[in-house]
Amino acid sequence: MNTRIVLAKRPVGWVDESCFAIEECPEPIVGAQDVLVEAIYLSTDPYLRGRMDAGTSYAPGFAIGEPVVSRVVGRVVASKHERFKAGDFVWGFLDWSLRSVARRGEGLHKIDASLGRISHFISALGMPGLTAWVGAVEIGKPLPGDTVYISSAAGTVGQLAAQFAKRCGARVVGSAGSDEKVAFVRERCGLDAAFNYRTVAIDDALREHCPKGIDVYFDNVGGGSLEAALRHANIGARFPVCGMISAYNEVDDPGIKGLQALLWKRITMTGFIIYDHVHKLAAYQTRVAPWLRSGELRFHEDIVRGIENAPAAFVGMMKGEAVGKRLVQVSDE
């Protein structure tokens, strides 16, 4: 028998573990051109919260009783597809299931394990890493001496965006939700300053740590962080809008105050979705893999073991309990 995690009910407001169910189910049937994959790492991502709602955001919603799907790293156990063979490491959008089938191999990508850790293909060397690059470097365009402020700086995207901005010569300031995370981004990721937004007023912290104002705000959070960044932005500032996690569990959109600053300060606010940049992934991996191997780019993973713990791991990630990228390991490498 196989084991999988399905959506049991839609959350109203904050997601909790009762929204998921763990089920025993038959082994998947491998048809012509199909690839059977044994999962190793499941990715927990904030945007999955939107997929638990009815309707579509930029990704279709999950159906009740159907498996949760996210990026998964796994090993091919059987293949009827010419591009894959048993033993290959792969990543793709697959079910939260011990074994699942990629029909006709669609959306499945071979992992070149010589480039880096296999788990990094759904984190630092994968789409989250590319997200950090596109937002921090291509949209933020930080110049040497600029001040860059990054919210959720200890998260998957945040820790990378912060280090990419540092490589451009910027002064980088981050916010995160615990003193442990603040120490992590200061000591391990090399940020110039960081603060715990749960224990200090964001305005006071930005006044102290960004005395020359903000030239780039990398927004992972929206809400009060975005409002404060608007107040402290310089003329001509760039705001790559990557995510607004503070609103994902709200029943009503709380809105953003102070948008007139966009006009007065000629701020460019650019929302982006990484699916529009997929064609840049191979070049990104080639550029960044040596930095990860040499240790000049730091990346922290927070690994929870056992498929039965995936719902709690996801809910905990949304609440801020993970430092770095939270993955669920469901079998050995």
Ligand SMILES: NC(=O)c1ccc[n+]([C@@H]2O[C@H](COP(=O)([O-])OP(=O)(O)OC[C@H]3O[C@@H](n4cnc5c(N)ncnc54)[C@H](OP(=O)(O)O)[C@@H]3O)[C@@H](O)[C@H]2O)c1
């Ligand atoms: N545009 C795209 O294509 C794209 C792609 C990937 C991710 N994203 C977005 O980028 C953001 C970061 O994603 P990620 O995968 O790197 O997640 P992550 O930062 O690793 O994890 C989410 C973190 O958000 C923080 N958080 C939760 N609620 C918050 C609140 N109310 N205020 C401030 N911080 C809060 C928590 O950290 P604290 O302890 O610091 O609160 C939590 O650890 C998300 O908004 C996500 O939706 C966008």
